[in-house]
Amino acid sequence: MRLEVRYLERKVGRLDDSTGRILFQYDRDWLRGGIELSPFYLPLQAGVITLQGPFEGGLAGLFADALPDYWGRSIMDRRLRESGINPATVSALKRLALVGGGSFGALSYHPAESEDCYEARTLDEAVHFARDVLRFPENELPGSKLMQEAGSNPGGRFPKICVGWQPQTRQLVIGTQHYPEGYLPCLLKLDLGKEMPQGKTDLCRREYELLERAERRGIRCPRRWLLEGVDDVHQAYAHLLVQRFDRSTDGAVHLHSLSGIAHKLSVRYANSYEELFRLTSTLTRDQREVDQLFRRMVFNVLAGNRDDHVRNHAFIMPEPNQWKLSPAYDLTPTPELAEHSLSINGKWSAITHGDLLAVGKQFSVRQAASIIDEIDSGGSEESGLPR
Ligand SMILES: Nc1ncnc2c1ncn2[C@@H]1O[C@H](COP(=O)(O)OP(=O)(O)OP(=O)(O)O)[C@@H](O)[C@H]1O
Numbered sequence: 135m136r137l138e139v140r141y142l143e144r145k146v147g148r149l150d151d152s153t154g155r156i157l158f159q160y161d162r163d164w165l166r167g168g169i170e171l172s173p174f175y176l177p178l179q180a181g182v183i184t185l186q187g188p189f190e191g192g193l194a195g196l197f198a199d200a201l202p203d204y205w206g207r208s209i210m211d212r213r214l215r216e217s218g219i220n221p222a223t224v225s226a227l228k229r230l231a232l233v234g235g236g237s238f239g240a241l242s243y244h245p246a247e248s249e250d251c252y253e254a255r256t257l258d259e260a261v262h263f264a265r266d267v268l269r270f271p272e273n274e275l276p277g278s279k280l281m282q283e284a285g286s287n288p289g290g291r292f293p294k295i296c297v298g299w300q301p302q303t304r305q306l307v308i309g310t311q312h313y314p315e316g317y318l319p320c321l322l323k324l325d326l327g328k329e330m331p332q333g334k335t336d337l338c339r340r341e342y343e344l345l346e347r348a349e350r351r352g353i354r355c356p357r358r359w360l361l362e363g364v365d366d367v368h369q370a371y372a373h374l375l376v377q378r379f380d381r382s383t384d385g386a387v388h389l390h391s392l393s394g395i396a397h398k399l400s401v402r403y404a405n406s407y408e409e410l411f412r413l414t415s416t417l418t419r420d421q422r423e424v425d426q427l428f429r430r431m432v433f434n435v436l437a438g439n440r441d442d443h444v445r446n447h448a449f450i451m452p453e454p455n456q457w458k459l460s461p462a463y464d465l466t467p468t469p470e471l472a473e474h475s476l477s478i479n480g481k482w483s484a485i486t487h488g489d490l491l492a493v494g495k496q497f498s499v500r501q502a503a504s505i506i507d508e509i510d511s512g513g514s515e516e517s518g519l520p521r
């Protein structure tokens with residue numbers, strides 16, 4: 135299979151797995167433009183590159199970032215089975231073609247096996263779709279083709295769907311690519327009540343509250359709405375809608391997860407905040423971004439968000455070769471996790487004031503002690519830190 139990779143409308147290069155390995159070649163014009171989309175593991179270079187990343191099929195992180203995990207993948211696999219294809223035999227490039235033009239970030243894959251349209255739907259319809267996906271794994275996949283695509287493209291483990299949202303009229307459309315005028319590209323994280331995976335009832339509300347708190351502590355967060363009400367089967371719900379930071383009024387924005395850009399898998403005891411600090415400093419060359427990361431690390435420790443894994447941190451490139459940390463996302467209290475996913479000063483748990491200060495000092499964070507105090511002084515909100 136061969137796929138053309140595009141950044142917005144421009145050709146970046148070509149992927150080819152017809153020899154059994156995944157090969158990639160940058161387009162000559164793209165090389166001339168000098169935009170580095172993945173500077174560490176797929177820097178601009180002429181000629182054919184054999185991809186040897188730690189991801190599916192050897193994909194480089196630049197492309198692996200577009201593939202769904204858990205939730206989206208379960209839908210994608212069912213889409214494949216329904217077309218008579220065994221998902222276990224499907225190549226990584228076929229999956230990229232299914233994502234097609236509906237990828238997160240600014241890359242798209244052609245010829246795309248995805249639709250560029252939207253359909254008006256209600257919240258209840260989105261909930262029914264997600265419930266049926268979980269309830270009836272053996273039945274025909276529910277929802278329209280478009281709904282299935284909108285559900286299978288985003289990453290993460292919990293039920294969600296790509297939507298356009300009109301905040302004034304509070305109307306929804308479903309689809310992954312273009313939306314009508316006035317609709318904001320959003321990710322709708324669905325509250326399925328007792329049917330939430332891992333029994334995580336009220337997850338969306340808790341995430342919303344943590345985002346609110348994080349923003350008050352100086353952390354950049356996406357615009358968000360908590361959609362509360364009672365559904366058509368009389369169940370109370372609180373869904374979380376977050377505006378997508380990989381979309382701007384000018385179009386798509388390049389997005390690269392920490393996992394993708396640093397070729398890191400989400401495995402225990404393998405990753406650290408210090409690596410993320412080094413990367414942030416190298417990529418952004420901006421101490422303010424390093425300071426922002428420090429705030430996030432301190433907040434995650436104090437608020438007990440230990441699900442701070444390598445797919446829950448990302449960078450965006452709003453202007454060519456100008457990187458920033460993406461706004462914070464997936465902030466949830468995780469009392470069930472004993473340890474952080476990223477180590478801090480060599481530790482995964484029982485992080486102290488001294489550990490945070492040591493990291494701050496190592497990365498020249500300005501006023502590290504007062505940032506800690508500011509976040510720690512949230513009274514009952516944050517948990518307090520052993521010294
Ligand atoms: N506001 C946003 N704008 C753009 N992309 C986003 C946004 N929020 C999340 N994402 C992307 O969607 C993915 C899934 O979102 P999120 O991490 O919130 O889901 P989750 O199911 O709670 O994840 P996890 O499995 O880590 O618990 C993220 O990894 C990120 O790539």
Ligand SMILES: [Mg+2]
Nearest residue numbers: 290445446464
């Ligand atoms: Mg996540």
